[in-house]
Amino acid sequence: MTQPNSQEAPLLRINALTKAYPGVIANEDVSFDIGTAEIHALLGENGAGKSTLVKMIYGLVKPDSGQMVFAGAPFAPPAPAAARQTGVAMVFQHFSLFEALNVAENVALGMENPPAMGQLAERITSVSRAYGLPLDPARRVGDLSAGERQRVEIVRCLLQDPKLLIMDEPTSVLTPQEVEILFETLRKLRAEGTSILYISHKLEEIRTLCDRATILRRGKVVAKTDPQQASASELAEMMVGTALKPAARVTGMKGAVMLEVRGLSMAAPSDFGTALKDLSFQVNAGEILGIGGVAGNGQDELLLALSGEITTAAGTVRMQDDDLSQQGPLERRRAGLLCAPEERLGHAAVPDMSLTENAMLTARVRENMDKAGMLDWGAARSFAQDVIKAFDVRTPGPATAAQALSGGNLQKFVVGREILQQPSVLVVNQPTWGVDAAAAAAIRQALLDLAAQGAAVVMISQDLDEILEIADRFVALNGGQLSASEPVEGLTLERIGLMLGGAHGMEVAQGAPAHATAPQGGPS
Amino acid sequence: MIRLERRPQPSRLWVWCTPLLAVALTMLAGGLMFAALGKDPIEAIRTIFFDPLFNPQFASYSRPQLLVKAGPLILIAIGLALGFRAGVWNIGAEGQYIMGAICGAAVALALYPLDSPIVFPAMVLAGLLGGFAWAMIPGVLRTAFNTNEILVSLLLVYVAEQILAAMALGLLRNPDGGGFPGSRNLQQYPSAANLELIAGTGMHWGVVTAFITVILAYIVLTRHVLGFHIRVTGSSPRAARFAGVVPARLILICLGVSGALAGMAGLYEVAGPAGQITIDFNSGYGFTAIIVAFLGRLHPVGILLAGLLMALTYIGGELAQFMLGLPAAAIQLFQGMLLFFLLGVDVLSNYRIRIGRPGVA
Numbered sequence: 001m002t003q004p005n006s007q008e009a010p011l012l013r014i015n016a017l018t019k020a021y022p023g024v025i026a027n028e029d030v031s032f033d034i035g036t037a038e039i040h041a042l043l044g045e046n047g048a049g050k051s052t053l054v055k056m057i058y059g060l061v062k063p064d065s066g067q068m069v070f071a072g073a074p075f076a077p078p079a080p081a082a083a084r085q086t087g088v089a090m091v092f093q094h095f096s097l098f099e100a101l102n103v104a105e106n107v108a109l110g111m112e113n114p115p116a117m118g119q120l121a122e123r124i125t126s127v128s129r130a131y132g133l134p135l136d137p138a139r140r141v142g143d144l145s146a147g148e149r150q151r152v153e154i155v156r157c158l159l160q161d162p163k164l165l166i167m168d169e170p171t172s173v174l175t176p177q178e179v180e181i182l183f184e185t186l187r188k189l190r191a192e193g194t195s196i197l198y199i200s201h202k203l204e205e206i207r208t209l210c211d212r213a214t215i216l217r218r219g220k221v222v223a224k225t226d227p228q229q230a231s232a233s234e235l236a237e238m239m240v241g242t243a244l245k246p247a248a249r250v251t252g253m254k255g256a257v258m259l260e261v262r263g264l265s266m267a268a269p270s271d272f273g274t275a276l277k278d279l280s281f282q283v284n285a286g287e288i289l290g291i292g293g294v295a296g297n298g299q300d301e302l303l304l305a306l307s308g309e310i311t312t313a314a315g316t317v318r319m320q321d322d323d324l325s326q327q328g329p330l331e332r333r334r335a336g337l338l339c340a341p342e343e344r345l346g347h348a349a350v351p352d353m354s355l356t357e358n359a360m361l362t363a364r365v366r367e368n369m370d371k372a373g374m375l376d377w378g379a380a381r382s383f384a385q386d387v388i389k390a391f392d393v394r395t396p397g398p399a400t401a402a403q404a405l406s407g408g409n410l411q412k413f414v415v416g417r418e419i420l421q422q423p424s425v426l427v428v429n430q431p432t433w434g435v436d437a438a439a440a441a442a443i444r445q446a447l448l449d450l451a452a453q454g455a456a457v458v459m460i461s462q463d464l465d466e467i468l469e470i471a472d473r474f475v476a477l478n479g480g481q482l483s484a485s486e487p488v489e490g491l492t493l494e495r496i497g498l499m500l501g502g503a504h505g506m507e508v509a510q511g512a513p514a515h516a517t518a519p520q521g522g523p524s
Numbered sequence: 525m526i527r528l529e530r531r532p533q534p535s536r537l538w539v540w541c542t543p544l545l546a547v548a549l550t551m552l553a554g555g556l557m558f559a560a561l562g563k564d565p566i567e568a569i570r571t572i573f574f575d576p577l578f579n580p581q582f583a584s585y586s587r588p589q590l591l592v593k594a595g596p597l598i599l600i601a602i603g604l605a606l607g608f609r610a611g612v613w614n615i616g617a618e619g620q621y622i623m624g625a626i627c628g629a630a631v632a633l634a635l636y637p638l639d640s641p642i643v644f645p646a647m648v649l650a651g652l653l654g655g656f657a658w659a660m661i662p663g664v665l666r667t668a669f670n671t672n673e674i675l676v677s678l679l680l681v682y683v684a685e686q687i688l689a690a691m692a693l694g695l696l697r698n699p700d701g702g703g704f705p706g707s708r709n710l711q712q713y714p715s716a717a718n719l720e721l722i723a724g725t726g727m728h729w730g731v732v733t734a735f736i737t738v739i740l741a742y743i744v745l746t747r748h749v750l751g752f753h754i755r756v757t758g759s760s761p762r763a764a765r766f767a768g769v770v771p772a773r774l775i776l777i778c779l780g781v782s783g784a785l786a787g788m789a790g791l792y793e794v795a796g797p798a799g800q801i802t803i804d805f806n807s808g809y810g811f812t813a814i815i816v817a818f819l820g821r822l823h824p825v826g827i828l829l830a831g832l833l834m835a836l837t838y839i840g841g842e843l844a845q846f847m848l849g850l851p852a853a854a855i856q857l858f859q860g861m862l863l864f865f866l867l868g869v870d871v872l873s874n875y876r877i878r879i880g881r882p883g884v885a
Contacts, residue, residue, distance in 0.1 A: 022529060309765045330768035339766075346760045352534065353759065360752060361767045373749045401534075 009072060011036045011195045012057070012164060017066035019052050025219050026052035030066070032214045032221060034164065039186060039196045041206040041227055043239055044216035045436050046407065050199050053216070054166050057197070058090045059083040071163065081112065089157035090166040095149050099142035099272055106141055107156045127158050131185045142272060145501075146173035146294045154185070165189065166197045171205060172462070173294050176497035183209055201239065201437075202465075203232040215239055240437045254472075255285025256320070258456035259337065259425040264316040266305050274298040274480045276305065281475060281482060283425065283456040288447060290471030290488065291460040293500055295430065298480040299460050300342065303429045306458070307339035308332040319425060333365050336424030340415050342433060342460075344407065348414040351403035355395065358402050359384035359417060366421045383420070391416030392442065408439030415443050419450050426450060427458040432466060444470050464496055476500045528875040538873040543819060543826070546866040547833070553865070554858045563848050571847055572840030572858070586839045588726030592797050593838050595731035596621070596789035598831035600813035602734070602741045603782030605822040609745070610754040611761070612778040616662065616677030617786040618810025619684035620655035624787025625794035626691050627654025629707055629801050632716035633696055636708065643715040647791055648729075655787015656780050658684065663779035667772040673779065685806070692803045707801040710794065718796030730792025734831075737785065742824040754778065786810060815863045834859070 010033035019027045027049045034040045044050045055061040057068065059077030068075040070086055077083035080090075097106050104121045108114035115123070121137035128135040133151045141149060150170060157165055167186075171179045186196055186209065198210055206213055206227045213227040215238045223238045230238075264279040276298050283289045293299065304310045306317065308329040317325045324332050345351045349358045360380040364370055369379045384398035391412040395405055402410055411431070418426055431447065432440035448470050451457045460477070461467055467474055467488070474491055476483040476499035483499045551573075555565030576586035600617045607614045614620075628651030635643050662676035696707040710716045721727045745751035757764040757774055765771065789809065798805055816834050820826030841855035 307766060308768075328768055328770065329766060333768070341766060343762075347762045347766055350756055350760045350763045353756070357752070361756065361763065364749070364767075370749055375747050375749055375752060377747075 010034055011071060012075070013069040014053075014057075015067045015069070017053065017056060017063045017068070019056060019061060019063050027056070027063075028219045030216070030219070030221050032224060034195050034197060035212075036195055037190050037193045038211045039190055039198055039209055041210035041213035042197060042199045042216065043201065043203075043206060043213050043227075043235065045201060045239055046434055047218075047436060048216040048239075049219040050216055051168065052219075054090065054168060054197065054199060057083070057164075058088060058166060084112070084160060084162075087161070087163035088166065089160055089162035089164070091150065091153045091157060091168065091170060093168040093170075093172065095153055097141045097149055097152060100140070102138050102140050103135055103144075103152050104137035106152055107137075107159065110156045111159065123159060124155055128155050131155075131158065131188055132181060133185055146296060147175065147178040150174070150182075158189075162194060164195045164197060166199070168199045169201075170198075171200065171202060175294065175500040176464070176493045178497075179205070203227075203235045203239075206235070207232060217241055236437075242438075254287050255454060257282045258285050258319060259283045259458065260318045261306075262316055262318070264305060264312055266301060266310060266312050269301065269304065269310060274301055276301050277480045279477075279482045281485060283458055285424075285454050285456055286451055287473065288451050288457040288459055288471045289485070290467030290474045291458065291477050291482075292464055292467050292474060292496060293460075293462060293477035295342075295462050297478050299429055299462075299477060301480070302460065302477065303339060303341050303427060306332075306337070306427045307341070308337075330365055333362065333421075336422075337427070338362070338366075338418040338421060338423035338425070339427040340418050340429065340431065342429040344410050344414055345403060349402040349410060352401055354399050354401055355384045355388070355393075355405075355413060356381045356398040358413070359387065359398070363417060363421055387413055387416040387420055390420060391446065406436075408435040411435050412439055412443060415446060419446055423450075423455055425456045425458070427460070429460040430462065431459060432461075432463065440466075464493065474499075527878045528871065529878045530875055531873075534873050535876075539821060542869045542872055543821065543830070543866060545869050545872075546819070546862060549865040549869070550858065550862045553861055557854065557857065558850065561850065561854060563850060568844055568848060568850065571844045572837060572855075574840075575843055575847075576836060576839040582843060584724075586843065588720070588724055589839050590832065590835050591726035591731045592728070593835035594831040595728070595734045596793055596809045597813050597816045597834055598828055599730065599734040599737055599789040599792075600782075600786045600810055601816040601820065601827045601831060602737050602824060603785035604813055605817040605820070605824070605827060606741065606744075606751075606754055607778035607782050608758075608817060609822050610757040610774055610778050612775050613674045614659060614662070614677050614779055614782045615674050615814065616659070616679075616681045616810070617782060617813055618806060618808065619677070619681035620658045620783040620786035621790035621793075621810045622681075622684040622688050622806050623658040623790070624651035624655035625790030625798075625805060626688060626696070626801060627651055627787070628791030629710065629794045630691075630696060632710055632713065632795065633707060636713055636716075639715050641715070644718070644729075644795070647716060647795060648788060651787045651791025652784045653787070655790065656784040658787070659779045659783020660776070663776045666779075667775055673775075677779075681810070688801070688805060689803045692801050692805070696801050698800075705803055709799045711796070711799040716795055718792050728792065728796045730789060730796060733788060733792065735828075738824045738828050745824065750777070786813075812859070815859065818863060819866055834862075837862070 012034040015031050017027055017030045030053060042050050042053065052061060056063050059080045059082055075086060077086065104117055104124060107124060108120055114120060124135060124137045128151065133155060135148065135151050135155060141152065150173065170182060174182065189196065200206055210227050213225050214221055215223040215225065217239065227235065260282045262280050264276055266276040268275040274297055281289065305312050308327055312325050314325050315323055319335055319337055322335055324335060324337060341347045350361065356377065360369055360375065363383055367379065367383050369376050381398050387393065388395060388398065393409050393413045393416065395409060405413065415428060415431055431443050435443065444466065447457050447459065459467065459471060471488050473485045474488050474496065475485040478501040551569055555569055558568040559565045575582055577583060600621065604614055604617055628647040631647045631650040632643060658680060661680060662673040665671040665676055666673045692705045692707065698706060698708045718728050718730065753764060753769045753774060756767055757769055761771065794801060794805065812834060816827060816830045819834065820830035837859055841858065844850045845852060845855065
């Protein structure tokens with residue numbers, strides 16, 4: 001491994017950058033250096049200011065004050081094109097790809113002066129081989145997995161020979177095997193002298209990959225450290241500010257089967273949705289079933305089929321003796337099957353409505369908030385109040401609009417709203433996505449408590465650590481198909497990765513580096 | 525530098541102030557327009573807004589007209605607002621209004637000269653069903669084939685106009701009318717006439733129905749699960765489905781209610797102020813009601829006030845036409861400005877204006 005040489009002049013020096021938005025200071029007096037040929041971690045919770053900082057480096061946002069120096073020259077990119085010209089490239093967390101176009105066309109769209117298509121395809125193939133990132137330039141992006149889409153973004157950056165590559169949460173959509181491939185690529189880049197600014201909140205990754213780490217909290221640099229020397233819990237404490245209590249787990253007795261899904265198939269509800277193919281699983285009382293998998297593999301569709309927003313063939317969704325497959329959301333709630341969808345604003349909650357109205361949205365039938373259709377707003381208000389109190393939702397009160405809450409607080413409200421209705425079965429999709437660490441811990445604890453009280457919980461999540469932390473059994477949802485379930489106890493990340501389909505497309509890879517976890521090449 | 529900054533939540537103050545601001549801006553811009561036409565702007569504004577109600581010479585005639593004109597506007601606008609709140613865009617209330625009038629009048633003419641207290645209720649029912657059925661056409665096409673209800677309902681207005689002309693010339697023509705187009709005058713058929721209930725007020729059954737509808741719509745929107753589902757569907761359709769709303773059912777309810785109310789408005793008009801089915805019976809209430817619905821913030825009480833205001837500009841506009849010689853087009857432009865400014869200043873309820881450099885709030 002090449003050691004970073006911090007004695008030399010740094011590649012990028014960031015000096016006292018400050019950026020304020022109305023109501024919040026996103027970055028305050030942020031200074032650090034990124035050396036040549038180093039992988040530098042930028043660590044922080046959601047909302048710590050990581051995104052704003054890299055947007056300033058990439059020319060998307062102009063700092064209010066402070067300077068940057070890139071390779072010895074003052075650097076103040078007015079637009080991303082200027083940053084790219086200087087040698088800065090960025091892979092975004094949310095891909096900017098056109099699904100209807102093929103790989104080469106997508107790459108061409110992101111270039112200043114794209115060469116002819118045939119030539120470009122050759123260059124894509126050669127770059128992707130050199131770095132072990134198998135890609136077929138002629139494939140349509142809509143058919144690619146998330147990991148393959150990310151490769152398109154990376155190859156697009158590499159074609160420009162960047163000096164600094166910024167990667168924003170690159171592993172959130174990857175299987176463990178794909179993460180391993182990505183790390184190989186990044187190490188190779190470092191060996192060739194490229195610097196990488198690696199943004200993440202996953203501590204183990206940073207410890208294995210990065211040379212130095214800068215930790216942001218509430219817009220300020222709170223620590224600079226060598227991540228390979230610090231322990232994960234030390235890093236977490238620096239990131240969050242306080243020591244987090246791990247979720248307390250009480251393994252109680254497993255009860256009867258509460259929810260049974262048998263042979264559930266469903267056509268994709270939209271063009272780029274995923275069809276569900278013959279899913280079967282059971283959840284017992286007192287148990288948390290973790291459904292893992294990268295988002296976009298049927299997770300949203302499964303939630304719609306369970307919540308009753310889309311009905312399926314008779315006999316496919318059963319609760320004890322009731323066949324709910326043909327019932328709508330109201331009947332399913334009455335039967336005790338409650339759901340919390342992934343998208344908080346616009347699906348789980350109405351953005352411009354108050355928390356009281358959002359309590360009415362899903363709690364009406366179970367909490368008797370209406371008589372013959374006439375609504376009892378007093379009951380809704382006090383229920384909203386109860387949720388706010390029980391789940392520590394930080395808000396002025398139940399009259400606040402849902403969109404005025406932070407992501408974590410709204411998620412606590414959304415999950416709390418369902419839990420306080422005492423479900424027999426609760427289905428949650430990505431319960432802690434985009435939520436700060438403290439709120440995520442509170443939500444996980446609430447799910448554990450609910451299961452301990454005898455409810456069955458189905459947790460759909462792409463955060464594998466989260467599943468390992470609180471689920472009892474694990475199944476993988478990949479390409480609309482479900483694997484067999486396995487108990488979480490004794491499950492390794494490698495095994496999970498294989499259940500998730502291994503590394504997508506690696507079986508056709510040529511010139512891919514050999515790495516420790518040789519994938520068996522599952523369905524991709 | 526002037527910037528617009530998004531408010532964390534819509535300002536309640538501005539939601540209610542924007543209509544007043546829009547009225548003020550309309551008066552200002554309208555005054556400039558009248559001045560450009562060579563008229564005294566102050567006098568023109570006074571003739572439109574003040575004289576119909578308070579000028580001793582005209583008030584006795586025009587004051588009752590206020591309710592006569594506001595009644596159908598409010599009745600139709602309430603129905604439209606329920607749909608608009610849910611994102612169901614019924615633009616064809618004019619057609620439903622015509623069909624309600626034809627169906628109601630047809631019942632009366634079929635029963636003529638029967639003298640019975642059931643004649644009028646039967647007409648109301650027929651008017652309601654006529655408008656309802658006409659609105660069901662875009663409704664069913666939308667739910668079954670996903671057609672655009674804006675286009676279908678609007679085009680059906682022109683179909684309804686043709687049917688109206690055919691009826692006035694054919695089936696419903698007055699057999700004692702010497703061959704002239706137009707039906708019997710229902711005002712001269714006591715069992716069917718929708719006459720003024722209190723002399724000198726303009727209050728007829730249609731106005732009463734409009735007021736009752738305002739109250740009912742208020743209750744539905746604020747206290748009933750249907751109104752809640754309408755509001756949820758309008759702001760986030762996916763959340764509505766999650767809450768158990770069946771979108772197709774809600775679309776049919778919204779179109780059906782707005783069609784039925786427009787049909788009733790047509791019936792009350794044909795049995796009362798208009799008196800008969802004629803080729804040019806419809807006078808644009810169905811379209812003006814769209815402005816009324818938005819001017820009233822899609823809120824029942826707001827619509828009540830907006831309907832009265834709009835009726836005032838109609839009456840005042842007519843007055844200004846013959847008193848000051850203003851062209852009819854100028855009056856229509858004036859009414860159009862009202863909607864234009866309302867939509868324009870609407871941005872203030874969701875955004876605030878900031879002057880100067882961005883800073884920390």
